[in-house]
Amino acid sequence: MAKIKDSNVFELEPIKLGENEEYVLRGGRELLPKLPQAFDGIKQIGVIGWSAQGPAQAQNLRESLEGSDINVVVGLREGSKSIPSAEAAGFTRENGTLGEMFDVIKTSDLTLLLIADAALADLHDEIFAAMKPGSTLGLSHGFLIGHLESQGKKLPDNINVIGVCPKGMGRSVRRLYEQGSGINASVAIEQDINGKAVDYALGWAVGLGSPATFETTLTSEYTSDIFGERGILLGAVHGIVETLYRYFISKGATPEEAFRDSVEVITGPISKTISRDGLKAVYEKLDDRGKMQFRHAYSASYRPAYSVLTEIYDEVASGTEIRSIIMSSNRLVKQPMGKIEGSSMWQVGEKVRAARTDEELPINPITAGVYLATMMAQVDVLKEHGHPYSEIANESIIEAVDSLNPYMHAKGVAHMVDNCSTTARLGTRKWGPRFDHVLMHEALPDLDQRPITDEEVIENFFTSDIHDALAICATYRPPIDIAVTD
Amino acid sequence: MAKIKDSNVFELEPIKLGENEEYVLRGGRELLPKLPQAFDGIKQIGVIGWSAQGPAQAQNLRESLEGSDINVVVGLREGSKSIPSAEAAGFTRENGTLGEMFDVIKTSDLTLLLIADAALADLHDEIFAAMKPGSTLGLSHGFLIGHLESQGKKLPDNINVIGVCPKGMGRSVRRLYEQGSGINASVAIEQDINGKAVDYALGWAVGLGSPATFETTLTSEYTSDIFGERGILLGAVHGIVETLYRYFISKGATPEEAFRDSVEVITGPISKTISRDGLKAVYEKLDDRGKMQFRHAYSASYRPAYSVLTEIYDEVASGTEIRSIIMSSNRLVKQPMGKIEGSSMWQVGEKVRAARTDEELPINPITAGVYLATMMAQVDVLKEHGHPYSEIANESIIEAVDSLNPYMHAKGVAHMVDNCSTTARLGTRKWGPRFDHVLMHEALPDLDQRPITDEEVIENFFTSDIHDALAICATYRPPIDIAVTD
Numbered sequence: 001m002a003k004i005k006d007s008n009v010f011e012l013e014p015i016k017l018g019e020n021e022e023y024v025l026r027g028g029r030e031l032l033p034k035l036p037q038a039f040d041g042i043k044q045i046g047v048i049g050w051s052a053q054g055p056a057q058a059q060n061l062r063e064s065l066e067g068s069d070i071n072v073v074v075g076l077r078e079g080s081k082s083i084p085s086a087e088a089a090g091f092t093r094e095n096g097t098l099g100e101m102f103d104v105i106k107t108s109d110l111t112l113l114l115i116a117d118a119a120l121a122d123l124h125d126e127i128f129a130a131m132k133p134g135s136t137l138g139l140s141h142g143f144l145i146g147h148l149e150s151q152g153k154k155l156p157d158n159i160n161v162i163g164v165c166p167k168g169m170g171r172s173v174r175r176l177y178e179q180g181s182g183i184n185a186s187v188a189i190e191q192d193i194n195g196k197a198v199d200y201a202l203g204w205a206v207g208l209g210s211p212a213t214f215e216t217t218l219t220s221e222y223t224s225d226i227f228g229e230r231g232i233l234l235g236a237v238h239g240i241v242e243t244l245y246r247y248f249i250s251k252g253a254t255p256e257e258a259f260r261d262s263v264e265v266i267t268g269p270i271s272k273t274i275s276r277d278g279l280k281a282v283y284e285k286l287d288d289r290g291k292m293q294f295r296h297a298y299s300a301s302y303r304p305a306y307s308v309l310t311e312i313y314d315e316v317a318s319g320t321e322i323r324s325i326i327m328s329s330n331r332l333v334k335q336p337m338g339k340i341e342g343s344s345m346w347q348v349g350e351k352v353r354a355a356r357t358d359e360e361l362p363i364n365p366i367t368a369g370v371y372l373a374t375m376m377a378q379v380d381v382l383k384e385h386g387h388p389y390s391e392i393a394n395e396s397i398i399e400a401v402d403s404l405n406p407y408m409h410a411k412g413v414a415h416m417v418d419n420c421s422t423t424a425r426l427g428t429r430k431w432g433p434r435f436d437h438v439l440m441h442e443a444l445p446d447l448d449q450r451p452i453t454d455e456e457v458i459e460n461f462f463t464s465d466i467h468d469a470l471a472i473c474a475t476y477r478p479p480i481d482i483a484v485t486d
Numbered sequence: 487m488a489k490i491k492d493s494n495v496f497e498l499e500p501i502k503l504g505e506n507e508e509y510v511l512r513g514g515r516e517l518l519p520k521l522p523q524a525f526d527g528i529k530q531i532g533v534i535g536w537s538a539q540g541p542a543q544a545q546n547l548r549e550s551l552e553g554s555d556i557n558v559v560v561g562l563r564e565g566s567k568s569i570p571s572a573e574a575a576g577f578t579r580e581n582g583t584l585g586e587m588f589d590v591i592k593t594s595d596l597t598l599l600l601i602a603d604a605a606l607a608d609l610h611d612e613i614f615a616a617m618k619p620g621s622t623l624g625l626s627h628g629f630l631i632g633h634l635e636s637q638g639k640k641l642p643d644n645i646n647v648i649g650v651c652p653k654g655m656g657r658s659v660r661r662l663y664e665q666g667s668g669i670n671a672s673v674a675i676e677q678d679i680n681g682k683a684v685d686y687a688l689g690w691a692v693g694l695g696s697p698a699t700f701e702t703t704l705t706s707e708y709t710s711d712i713f714g715e716r717g718i719l720l721g722a723v724h725g726i727v728e729t730l731y732r733y734f735i736s737k738g739a740t741p742e743e744a745f746r747d748s749v750e751v752i753t754g755p756i757s758k759t760i761s762r763d764g765l766k767a768v769y770e771k772l773d774d775r776g777k778m779q780f781r782h783a784y785s786a787s788y789r790p791a792y793s794v795l796t797e798i799y800d801e802v803a804s805g806t807e808i809r810s811i812i813m814s815s816n817r818l819v820k821q822p823m824g825k826i827e828g829s830s831m832w833q834v835g836e837k838v839r840a841a842r843t844d845e846e847l848p849i850n851p852i853t854a855g856v857y858l859a860t861m862m863a864q865v866d867v868l869k870e871h872g873h874p875y876s877e878i879a880n881e882s883i884i885e886a887v888d889s890l891n892p893y894m895h896a897k898g899v900a901h902m903v904d905n906c907s908t909t910a911r912l913g914t915r916k917w918g919p920r921f922d923h924v925l926m927h928e929a930l931p932d933l934d935q936r937p938i939t940d941e942e943v944i945e946n947f948f949t950s951d952i953h954d955a956l957a958i959c960a961t962y963r964p965p966i967d968i969a970v971t972d
Contacts, residue, residue: 242923246732250830307821314813320806327800335793338924342931344736433919437728438824445828 002192004215009038009199010206017389017469024390024476025213027182031206036068038203039110040196042136046108048075048101048127049115050082052421053140053166056174057112057208059089060182062097064207073097075104105130110200112138117423118329120144128156134193136160136200142222143322143423145190149219150319155191162201163188163218165225166208167394168403169420173208182209183403184394184476186216212476214390224387227316228395229420230427231309231378233404238340238417238428239435240374241266244367245345247444255348256355261364263349266371267409269363271401275477278470279375279397280462282368290365292453297369298461299454300446304438305370306377312431313381321427328426337425339418346414353412366447370439372461375400379466393466393473402477488678490701495524495685496692503875503955510876510962511699513668517692522554524689525596526682528622532594534561534587534613535601536568538907539626539652542660543598543694545575546668548583550693559583561590591616596686598624603909604815606630614642620679622646622686628708629808629909631676635705636805641677648687649674649704651711652694653880654889655906659694668695669889670880670962672702698962700876710873713802714881715906716913717795717864719890724826724903724914725921726860727752730853731831733930741834742841747850749835752857753895755849757887761963764956765861765883766948768854776851778939783855784947785940786932790924791856792863798917799867807913814912823911825904832900839898852933856925858947861886865952879952879959888963 005012005023010031012023039045045065047058054074062072074091076082078100091098105111105127113120113127120143131137137159139145148154155161166173167184176183185208187201205213229235241262248258273282283294315321340346375396382392408416417428446452491498491509496517498509525531531551533544540560548558560577562568564586577584591597591613599606599613606629617623623645625631634640641647652659653670662669671694673687691699715721727748734744759768769780801807826832861882868878894902903914932938 303821304824307817307824310817310821311814314817315810318809318813320809320813323804323806324801327804327806328797331793331796331800335789335796338790338793338928340923340927342935343927344931429923430920433923434916436923437826437915437919441826441829442824445830449828 002189002195002198004187004189004198004202004213007198007202009034010202015472017393017472018465020389022388022390023215025202025205026476027206027210027213029180032064035065035203035207036070038199038206039070040199042070042109042200044108044110045070045072046075046104046111047072048105048111048113050074050076050080050086051114051116052170053173054114054170055085055089056170056177057114057140058091059174060177060209061204061207063177064209071097073099073104073108075099075101077101102126102130106132108132108135110136110138110204112140112204113144114140116421117143117325121147121326124148131156131159133158136162136197138204139163139218141165141225142188142218143226145218146222146319146322147326150322157191158193159191160193160197160200161191162197162204163190163221164201164204164208165216165221166210167399169407172403172407177209182211184212184214184398185210186214186221186391186394188216188218188221190218214388214394216388216391220387220391223313223316224382224391224395226321226423226427227313227382228378228399229424230312230316230431232375232396233400234416234420234424235428235431236305236374236378236435237266237405237408238413238432240370240439241413242345242432242436243439243444244370246440255344256352259345259348259352260361262367263413264352264409265361265364265367267405267413269361270368270371271405271409273363274397275401275474278467278474279372280467282363282372285363286365286368290363293365294369295453295458296451297366297447298373299452299457301370301373301439301443302377302454302457304442305374305435306381308431308434308438309377309381313385317385325423325426329422332422337429341412341414341418346412349412349414370443374435376461376464376466379464380460383466389466389469390473393470397470398473398477488675488681488684490673490675490684490688490699493684493688495520496688501958503879503958504951506875508874508876509701511688511691512962513692513696513699515666518550521551521689521693522556524685524692525556526685528556528595528686530594530596531556531558532561532590532597533558534591534597534599536560536562536566536572537600537602538656539600539659540656541571541575542656542663543600543626544577545660546663546695547690547693549663550695557583559585559590559594561585561587563587588612588616592618594618594621596622596624596690598626598690599630600626602907603629603633603811607633607812610634617642617645619644622648622683624690625649625704627651627711628674628704629712631704632708632805632808633812636808643677644679645677646679646683646686647677648683648690649676649707650687650690650694651702651707652696653885655893658889658893663695668697670698670700670884671696672700672707672877672880674702674704674707676704700874700880702874702877706873706877709799709802709871710868710877710881712807712909712913713799713868714864714885715910716798716802716917718861718882719886720902720906720910721914721917722791722860722864722921723752723891723894724899724918726856726925727899728831728918728922729925729930730856732926741830742838745831745834745838746847748853749899750838750895751847751850751853753891753899755847756854756857757891757895759849760883761887764953764960765858766953768849768858771849772851772854776849779851780855781939781944782933782937783852783929784859785938785943787856787859787925787929788863788940788943790928791860791921792866794917794920794924795863795867799871803871810916811909811912815908818908823915827898827900827904832898835898835900856929860921862947862950862952865950869952875952875955876959879956883956884959884963
């Protein structure tokens with residue numbers, strides 16, 4: 001299998017993370033002049049789909065390739081509701097950059113398949129049939145690979161198959177690019193039939209603006225991605241804040257205070273602290289009493305959170321979660337998914353966000369303990385399953401504190417839960433309540449009735465090798481914070 | 487396939503339920519003298535396992551067969567922790583009624599396999615190999631059938647395979663028998679190699695004390711059973727009361743009042759009313775304002791509950807839920823399942839039960855609306871999937887109000903959630919939180935902010951043909967209420 005260190009165009013840096021050596025491409029605008037060389041043989045890049053990743057990737061690539069003779073063309077279904085939005089972004093039939101999706105696939109040298117998972121499951125045979133032999137299929141996550149595996153099917157052997165998986169949602173991919181930077185990505189070389197797949201993949205990542213590009217496989221990426229969004233990236237956060245909000249109210253807090261001490265503390269100061277100074281810095285910021293409360297909350301939460309996370313991992317890795325996603329997607333045709341934003345907690349959230357001041361909130365030590373225990377349990381589950389440390393650090397920590405939490409800080413957790421990808425929304429509705437209940441029924445009663453420092457669990461937190469790996473990976477994070485505007 | 491109406495020993499009654507004709511065996515102690523004839527060719531009944539159903543079935547059968555020459559012998563694994571309990575019930579090596587499980591299987595003419603699902607999944611090949619050719623395998627639910635299907639395996643073709651599925655947990659099977667009655671059952675004839683399977687199955691049901699025995703298939707029974715315990719029998723009740731308890735507190739109730747208005751009202755007066763007079767009687771008991779609140783709560787809850795129930799049905803019917811159960815059971819070896827009873831709500835429940843008076847609680851109309859909407863959504867999902875009406879009425883309504891809710895009324899919902907079968911405990915932990923959240927995020931905000939009577943949904947409630955079917959099935963219910971004593 002081709003590896004990114006074998007690139008003919010870009011120079012890769014070796015880094016030591018945990019036990020392993022990995023390679024990273026430090027990117028940035030200065031690499032854009034290399035794109036025509038990286039994309040050797042490619043005249044047309046077809047971007048198929050205009051939902052989450054499509055608008056961001058099509059626009060970033062078009063701007064990165066300005067002045068080259070490579071065209072970026074958007075492909076959508078006839079009558080797609082997204083056509084006006086694509087046209088507003090300048091992709092039109094008139095200028096030859098918008099077409100029917102199969103027409104675009106047939107004429108593209110590199111086809112980026114950014115349609116919804118359910119559509120991927122339905123249409124992949126037709127899409128494979130439409131692709132030019134010798135052309136390249138690009139995926140931005142591994143769902144299709146997992147789906148084919150669960151069906152006992154294989155990729156066609158006459159095309160390259162590559163993955164570029166930005167470490168954040170489409171809006172962040174676009175917004176950070178507009179701000180002059182970009183969002184980190186991982187790339188995967190699944191199938192290389194002409195020796196050019198590595199540079200196509202790296203070129204694609206650089207074109208999206210990735211400041212640091214790591215290596216993975218689509219299976220590993222897909223597992224940690226689907227797992228991660230059900231865990232600390234979204235599902236677990238949703239469950240944790242629902243439980244803590246009620247907990248603080250039960251201890252006498254007003255709804256506004258409880259919202260600040262749960263949601264705002266996580267999406268605000270905890271995320272900022274981890275992003276700048278790592279996980280242990282959260283603990284160090286607390287006073288002595290706070291440190292004790294953190295240890296108790298962490299001790300009470302680690303095992304319950306770990307139990308739900310191991311269940312999620314098994315469901316995802318076994319293909320069971322994909323089968324559920326496909327069944328649920330089919331039901332959505334008749335029964336649209338409900339929203340969570342109507343419940344009283346999220347109504348309070350709107351008021352709290354509107355009343356924010358510049359003063360930084362103090363970190364609530366219980367919230368910090370519960371959140372970090374869950375994050376570390378996720379890190380440990382991924383380590384036990386042999387994922388690359390760069391992937392663990394990125395998908396369990398950096399993506400949370402640099403991309404999703406800041407977005408949720410601006411727009412609300414409920415907004416994210418109600419508006420992310422279908423796969424993520426289904427996962428959050430499925431697993432968020434599980435984290436809520438396991439913490440409510442197990443962790444919080446322990447914390448209240450039998451507060452202890454579990455020495456083994458706390459020792460593992462302080463001595464984990466993830467802290468060093470995170471510090472190294474953090475040197476690769478985008479140089480500017482995301483500014484959420486829409 | 488043999489049908490119960492073809493019995494050579496018992497007389498079956500035809501009944502019209504919904505669109506279909508079904509057959510029922512009205513049982514009772516007066517049929518016990520027919521058992522030797524029904525069990526023609528059977529000298530030894532091996533009861534394998536001593537957890538939920540084992541103790542009840544072994545003791546009931548032994549007592550029902552007293553004076554015949556048919557022996558009931560319990561088979562347990564070498565060193566099983568259940569041996570002392572079986573011995574205390576009179577099954578001992580000394581008197582020849584207790585043995586190593588495979589020894590008992592090898593010598594039995596009818597082997598009742600009442601071991602845990604995970605053990606069934608592990609051991610079925612060995613068990614099939616141990617059985618005498620021409621003997622009969624008895625199952626009390628369809629898990630093994632579902633598991634074999636999900637693995638592409640088949641039942642051995644040299645044995646009879648029958649099912650007798652009591653409509654309640656083991657404790658109720660035993661307790662009602664001790665009280666002189668028994669619990670209804672459904673029987674399934676899966677494989678009949680000697681023309682005697684129908685009477686073996688009916689004899690087994692009569693021997694357990696079943697006052698009315700209906701017909702099903704193990705696939706249908708298994709689906710509705712696994713589905714039902716995740717739904718209104720346990721998972722949904724757990725979710726409903728968690729959500730309503732918090733809801734009433736948020737409206738100013740004390741914890742004790744909130745517990746009475748949610749849990750106590752469901753397990754007490756609502757269950758009693760449905761059991762005696764049917765579903766619509768709950769509505770009729772309310773005053774005009776209560777009726778309006780019921781309609782609003784029912785309207786707000788039906789669709790959210792239906793959405794979770796269709797998801798459960800799909801997961802169960804596709805085999806996905808079984809695969810998850812097996813993965814989870816494997817994890818339990820290393821990570822024992824947590825309990826829910828420690829959280830504050832269930833602590834309050836203990837106090838409330840201790841302070842009960844004889845006065846009947848008034849039915850809270852919101853609780854009634856949410857509960858009945860969920861129950862009716864479950865009925866509708868099963869009807870859409872073609873289950874027999876007797877099974878729908880029994881497993882969605884009668885089993886709830888006559889068996890599980892009275893038990894939970896005595897011992898607490900949390901006690902049940904923490905102490906039922908592993909498959910049910912896993913299901914309750916998985917789906918209870920989903921009902922909690924979907925009601926909290928969708929139904930209750932609708933009820934508070936946009937209370938309406940959804941005419942279609944309410945009309946369907948009042949005109950459903952389940953009311954007549956339930957009334958007919960209710961004539962078959964055991965003549966006495968269960969008295970929970972331990």
